[in-house]
Amino acid sequence: MASNHKIFVVEDDNDISRLLRHHLEVAGYRVRAFSTTNQVLSEAQKDRPSLFLLDIMVPGGDGLELCRQIRQGGNNIAGVPIIFLTAKTDETDRIVGLEMGADDYVTKPFSPRELVARVKAVLRRSERPLPPAVINLGDLEIDSSSMILTVSGEPKMTTATEFRLLYHLASHAGKVFTRDQLLDAVWRDTSFVTPRSVDVYVRKLREKIERDPENPRYLKTVRGAGYRFEAPK
Amino acid sequence: MASNHKIFVVEDDNDISRLLRHHLEVAGYRVRAFSTTNQVLSEAQKDRPSLFLLDIMVPGGDGLELCRQIRQGGNNIAGVPIIFLTAKTDETDRIVGLEMGADDYVTKPFSPRELVARVKAVLRRSERPLPPAVINLGDLEIDSSSMILTVSGEPKMTTATEFRLLYHLASHAGKVFTRDQLLDAVWRDTSFVTPRSVDVYVRKLREKIERDPENPRYLKTVRGAGYRFEAPK
DNA sequence: AGCTTCTTTCACACTCCCTTAACATTTCTC
DNA sequence: GAGAAATGTTAAGGGAGTGTGAAAGAAGCT
Numbered sequence: 001m002a003s004n005h006k007i008f009v010v011e012d013d014n015d016i017s018r019l020l021r022h023h024l025e026v027a028g029y030r031v032r033a034f035s036t037t038n039q040v041l042s043e044a045q046k047d048r049p050s051l052f053l054l055d056i057m058v059p060g061g062d063g064l065e066l067c068r069q070i071r072q073g074g075n076n077i078a079g080v081p082i083i084f085l086t087a088k089t090d091e092t093d094r095i096v097g098l099e100m101g102a103d104d105y106v107t108k109p110f111s112p113r114e115l116v117a118r119v120k121a122v123l124r125r126s127e128r129p130l131p132p133a134v135i136n137l138g139d140l141e142i143d144s145s146s147m148i149l150t151v152s153g154e155p156k157m158t159t160a161t162e163f164r165l166l167y168h169l170a171s172h173a174g175k176v177f178t179r180d181q182l183l184d185a186v187w188r189d190t191s192f193v194t195p196r197s198v199d200v201y202v203r204k205l206r207e208k209i210e211r212d213p214e215n216p217r218y219l220k221t222v223r224g225a226g227y228r229f230e231a232p233k
Numbered sequence: 234m235a236s237n238h239k240i241f242v243v244e245d246d247n248d249i250s251r252l253l254r255h256h257l258e259v260a261g262y263r264v265r266a267f268s269t270t271n272q273v274l275s276e277a278q279k280d281r282p283s284l285f286l287l288d289i290m291v292p293g294g295d296g297l298e299l300c301r302q303i304r305q306g307g308n309n310i311a312g313v314p315i316i317f318l319t320a321k322t323d324e325t326d327r328i329v330g331l332e333m334g335a336d337d338y339v340t341k342p343f344s345p346r347e348l349v350a351r352v353k354a355v356l357r358r359s360e361r362p363l364p365p366a367v368i369n370l371g372d373l374e375i376d377s378s379s380m381i382l383t384v385s386g387e388p389k390m391t392t393a394t395e396f397r398l399l400y401h402l403a404s405h406a407g408k409v410f411t412r413d414q415l416l417d418a419v420w421r422d423t424s425f426v427t428p429r430s431v432d433v434y435v436r437k438l439r440e441k442i443e444r445d446p447e448n449p450r451y452l453k454t455v456r457g458a459g460y461r462f463e464a465p466k
Numbered sequence: 467a468g469c470t471t472c473t474t475t476c477a478c479a480c481t482c483c484c485t486t487a488a489c490a491t492t493t494c495t496c
Numbered sequence: 497g498a499g500a501a502a503t504g505t506t507a508a509g510g511g512a513g514t515g516t517g518a519a520a521g522a523a524g525c526t
Contacts, residue, residue: 118424125346125350
């Protein structure tokens with residue numbers, strides 16, 4: 001249920017802001033709330049949010065202006081999706097806002113479910129499509145679109161987490177990952193997971209892909225650092 | 234990002250027209266806007282657009298009429314896809330599907346995300362050869378033109394949603410879809426629908442297509458990910 | 467209106483996966 | 497070679513994800 005997405009909420013009304021935060025957090029997102037536009041831009045450049053949720057009528061230079069600044073090239077956040085919060089009646093605001101480059105809007109009063117659904121939809125669309133669907137290495141075939149692992153022609157059952165881990169390692173073959181990096185990349189919610197969990201999964205994968213799990217050809221341990229997937233020559 | 238597609242927009246409200254143009258252009262399409270239907274047809278025959286975006290309520294002979302004229306044989310644009318813009322309250326399903334031969338519709342007020350997504354989807358569909366109207370897999374026959382499902386020669390009744398879901402899964406056999414992806418592809422407005430609704434439909438489909446619904450051969454669960462339709466060998 | 471049919475949600479049962487903790491083993495350091 | 501640190505391995509409980517029936521909610525039909 002949890003995801004790694006961080007959302008910047010810019011809303012001056014404290015009640016609404018708390019409400020937004022609450023619903024978004026329940027939905028598994030991390031939230032940072034701002035009551036004015038002042039520091040949003042500079043913080044965003046440091047903190048790299050996945051999405052902005054802007055009230056169109058916040059004080060301190062309004063939301064539209066902030067939207068334009070975000071969209072402006074030159075910073076590293078120009079591509080981050082934006083959702084506007086608008087009053088139901090104010091059609092012109094909405095239109096202007098959308099023209100400014102927002103990705104969607106939610107009208108107040110909003111239903112929590114719709115809010116979350118729109119956030120989810122925008123984030124889903126902004127995710128870049130996965131790199132090559134099928135990875136072939138040695139006698140392995142890792143097909144991410146069907147989530148099927150084949151070893152020497154034999155299909156092997158894997159759990160979702162096993163598969164994601166394998167896919168991540170194999171699609172960056174040669175690169176060493178620390179346990180923490182793997183947790184960040186592969187696990188949905190890293191907050192309460194021991195890095196040692198990775199070890200357990202590495203073992204499970206070795207049992208499935210290695211001839212001799214004790215002497216792995218693919219999934220190598222890099223002592224003191226982490227793990228590396230090694231492509232056979 | 235750029236594509237060679239040219240879109241004819243027919244819309245009398247100037248604000249909305251500008252908005253449409255803006256978002257379509259940002260998405261990489263070329264746009265020609267018309268505020269009445271008068272010259273659309275003649276211009277289209279010269280200029281060959283890839284898609285029409287018609288407000289259903291434009292003055293000068295309404296959008297439906299224009300749609301009919303476009304679809305009429307004898308010109309060279311009969312096959313160009315059409316998307317309608319409609320007010321939310323309208324009864325759109327019938328208009329789109331049966332009578333007029335439109336390809337999709339977008340309700341006002343629309344979100345840019347949705348607009349562009351639908352335009353993209355329709356263009357994508359029109360570019361590649363149509364997916365086969367009849368899918369034959371194992372003892373299943375899924376005929377999308379007549380919306381008839383046959384299992385081992387036995388015709389089975391399905392609802393529209395059941396059929397669309399089955400068709401989507403079967404026409405991408407092997408690929409895993411998350412519940413959210415299925416909602417996007419099969420349902421119209423996902424904002425108010427729980428992903429779990431998909432489960433219910435999967436179950437209904439299993440009851441109709443599987444010998445043993447508890448051990449499905451076709452419609453497999455991929456735990457932690459979603460569902461996959463598996464073609465038998 | 468009343469009826470039917472489809473859609474969506476809810477609640478509960480159940481299964482399987484995930485995480486952890488504990489112990490075993492290997493590798494490094496002095 | 498002894499101790500420390502890192503990794504390998506195993507099994508169990510608790511929890512998340514899914515299956516399922518029923519009932520409320522929409523939408524169309526007569």
